[in-house]
Amino acid sequence: MALYNVYSRRTDVLNTKDLYKKPDEISLMDARKTLIIENISKNIVLIILLALLFKPLQNVLSEASLADAGSILSFASLTLVAALFGNFAFTYEFSNVKNKAERLLAHSTTFLLMLAVGLLLETSTIVISIRVNSLLPLATLISAIVYSASVLYDFWDLLRAKI
Numbered sequence: 001m002a003l004y005n006v007y008s009r010r011t012d013v014l015n016t017k018d019l020y021k022k023p024d025e026i027s028l029m030d031a032r033k034t035l036i037i038e039n040i041s042k043n044i045v046l047i048i049l050l051a052l053l054f055k056p057l058q059n060v061l062s063e064a065s066l067a068d069a070g071s072i073l074s075f076a077s078l079t080l081v082a083a084l085f086g087n088f089a090f091t092y093e094f095s096n097v098k099n100k101a102e103r104l105l106a107h108s109t110t111f112l113l114m115l116a117v118g119l120l121l122e123t124s125t126i127v128i129s130i131r132v133n134s135l136l137p138l139a140t141l142i143s144a145i146v147y148s149a150s151v152l153y154d155f156w157d158l159l160r161a162k163i
Helices: 023-062 066-089 100-131 133-159
Strands: none
Touching: 023 100, 023 133, 066 100, 066 133, 100 133
């Protein structure tokens, strides 16, 4: 709190840049910064989780017969479309990100959808590598592009949120 003396100037020192900022702008920057930090944290956890799940998923899928590869790819493709649709249909823009419970629900929704997208892309890549090993570099590249686009969309959508 500022100390005032009737006959003298203010005794504490303020940063002059803060004098020109409105209180709304300060809280807006803090809120946006918090959202971005939360989103970065969510995506780091996702990437670590996907990396940790790759080997067990590869072990399970390598035990499947080659005859089942087509069915596995069909299932992965159909559910991948559903997960991508959910991921791109969800928007932070209509979420009340000021409310912690709603923000947690929004982050949880995108976390689960992006986890599903990542796991299904890994599944497709693993099955393709088992079935036609020469397509592995192409499948990996396409999967990386699709997942990166999902992450970028998530950040772009987050920046559209009304704070």
